[in-house]
Structure formats: C-alpha cells, structure tokens
Amino acid sequence: MTSQASTGSCCSSDGSCTSKAATDTHSGGVTTVYKVSGMTCGHCESAVSQEISALGGVNAVKAVADSGEVTVTSDGPLDDESVRAAVDEAGYELVGRT
Numbered sequence: 001m002t003s004q005a006s007t008g009s010c011c012s013s014d015g016s017c018t019s020k021a022a023t024d025t026h027s028g029g030v031t032t033v034y035k036v037s038g039m040t041c042g043h044c045e046s047a048v049s050q051e052i053s054a055l056g057g058v059n060a061v062k063a064v065a066d067s068g069e070v071t072v073t074s075d076g077p078l079d080d081e082s083v084r085a086a087v088d089e090a091g092y093e094l095v096g097r098t
Contacts, residue, residue: 029059031073035095036087039065044092051086069098 036048045063048070052061057075064070070087072078080097087094 029073029075030077031071032078033098034070034072034083034087035068035098036063036070036092037068037095038092039063039068041065047090048087048092051090052083055082055086068095 039045039048042065045065048063049061052058052063052070052072055074055078057078058072059075060071060073062071072083080094084094
C-alpha cells in the first residue's frame with residue numbers, strides 16, 4: 001500500500017502537491033463515471049489515473065479530487081472489481097459508479 005494511506009493524505013505537510021492528473025481526451029468507446037473517496041489533490045488524481053490507465057482496454061482517465069469523480073473511457077465495459085483493485089492499489093477507495 002502507498003504512503004498516503006498511512007498519513008491520510010498524499011500531500012506534503014504544508015499542503016502542496018506537485019503532480020498533475022492525466023487528461024487524455026480520447027473519444028469513442030464506453031464512458032463510465034466512478035466515485036472514489038480520499039482524493040484531495042492533483043497528486044491523488046494522478047495516482048488513481050495511473051493505476052486505472054494500466055487496466056486493459058482503458059483509453060482515457062480523468063480524475064477530479066474536488067468531486068471524487070473518475071471518468072474512464074474504455075473499449076468496452078470494465079469489470080468493477082478490476083477498477084476497485086486498481087483504485088485500492090493507488091491507496092484510495094472505490095465507492096461505486098455514479
């Protein structure tokens with residue numbers, strides 16, 4: 001598990017973050033919006049996006065910490081348990097689909 005799970009946040013003690021989330025806007029395919037809890041900043045968005053992007057068939061991921069929403073575009077429907085495992089690997093919790 002990553003360090004953000006043990007500290008409660010992936011940000012530094014002064015609240016600053018340096019990473020940006022993936023913003024690929026590939027069109028086509030199936031778009032699914034998930035709710036993820038625990039994201040607080042751009043680094044969180046990047047961690048979740050990177051793990052979900054590694055799943056087979058995923059074309060684009062856009063995570064938004066403010067809303068907790070993660071929009072995934074894929075070739076076909078994704079297995080929710082695979083998405084849950086990817087989010088867990090990033091150190092966050094998949095609440096479900098929105």
